[in-house]
Amino acid sequence: MKEMISSKQIISLILLFVFGTSVVIGVGFDAHQDSWMSLLIATIFSVPLLLMYARLLMLYPGKGLFDIIEMLFGKKAGKVLIAIMIWYYLFLGGLVLQNFFQFISVTTLPKTPKVLIMALMMLVVIYLGRSNISVLGKWGIVISITIVIVVVLTFIFSIGNIDINHLLPIFEHSPKTILKGAVKMYVFPYAELITILPLASFFKKGTNSYKIFMYGLLLSSIMLITIQMRNLLTIGFPLMEYSFFSSYTAARIIEVGDFFSRIEGVITINLLFAVITKTAICLIAATKGMSKLFNIKNYKDIIVPVGLIILMLSIIVYQSIFEMEEFKDKYVVIYSIPFQFIIPFIIWITAEIKKKSIKVTN
C-alpha cells in the first residue's frame, strides 16, 4: 500500500516546520520594536514564493521535487541538481539540530556531552522518519495542537507583564532596516519550506498544493506574530536583542498569582517537538534525494546512514553559540538564495516551458 499523508497533516507539518527553531532562537530582529512589521512584510513576500512551489507541485501531481528534477533535466544534469538540493537538506538538518543543542546547553544541560544530546535526538528523528509517513502526519497534528495551546496559554499568562510602551516609538527605524529584518525572516523560516517539496510524492491524490501552502503560511504567520508580540510586549527590545532565546526569557518571567511560575520548561518541550519534526522532514527529504541519486529502491533502507550524516554535520558545524549567531546574521541569507529561489525558479520555468511545449505538440 502506498504511503499517504492528508492535507491537514501537511498543513500541521508546515506549521511545525516554520515554528521549528525560528521562534526560540529568533530572527530578523534588526528593527527592534518595529520587528513585527518585518514579520508582516516577510509573510506577504512569502506568498509568491510559496505559490511558485505549489505551482510546481500542481504541474506534476503525485511527484516529489526529485522526481520532477529528473523528469525535466534528465539523468545527468538532474543528478547534479539533486545532489545540490541534498546538500541543502542535510546542512539544514544539521543546523536545526545544532540550534537545539545550543539552546539546551545554555538553558538546561550545560555539562551534558554534545554527542549524547544530538545522538538521542537523531535516534528519535530516525525512528520517526523510518515509520510510515502517516505516523509523521499524525504526530504533526498532535504536536501542532499542543504547541498552539502552549503559545496561547503563555500569551494569556503574560498579559500581566505586558507593557505597551515596548512597542513605541512605532516606525523609529528606517524602511531599509525593517526590510532587512523582513528578508531575514523571509529566508528563515518561510523559504525553507522548499524542504516540503520532496515529500509531495506522499500527498494524497487531488491534494491542492496552493491551499496547503497558503493555509500553512497563514497559520504559521499568526503563530509567529503572536509569539513575536508576546516577547516584544513583555521583555521589550533591549532584552530581546541581548537574549539569545527570547521566547524562553519571556516565559521565565511569567507568574500567575504566587503559585504558578517557572513555566519556561514548556518552551523547551515546544522546541524539542518542533525540532524533531523539522529534522525529520529534512531527513526524509535528504534520504529521498539520496535514494534517487544512487538508484536505491526503498529510501528507508538508507535513512540511518543519512541520519548519521546530519548528526555529523550538526556536531561539527559550530563550536560555540557566537559562531551560530554570526552565521545566522551575516551568511544565512546569501547562502540560502540559490537553494530557496534560484534553483526552484529554474525548475519551475523549465516545467512551465515543457508543459506548454507538450500542449502545443498535442
Add this chain to the structure above:
Amino acid sequence: MKIVIVLILYFFIVVFDFIPLVKKRMKKEKWFYLSTLIITFIVIMLDSMSIYVPSPALLIKFIIDSVL
C-alpha cells in the same frame, strides 16, 4: 565518556541495522551504508577526542566572503 557514547551508538547501529541489511544482500545500499558509517564514525570520533574538525560553515563563509 564521549568516546564511549560514540562507540555504543555505532555498535547498536551496526548490530541492529547494518548487519540485517547486509543479510538482505542489497549491494548498493550496503556500500552506501558502509561508506557513510565509516566517514561519520571517523569525524564524530575525532570531535569526541577534541580533535578539531573543520566545519563546512567555514567553507561557506569563505566562498561568500570571496564572492562579495
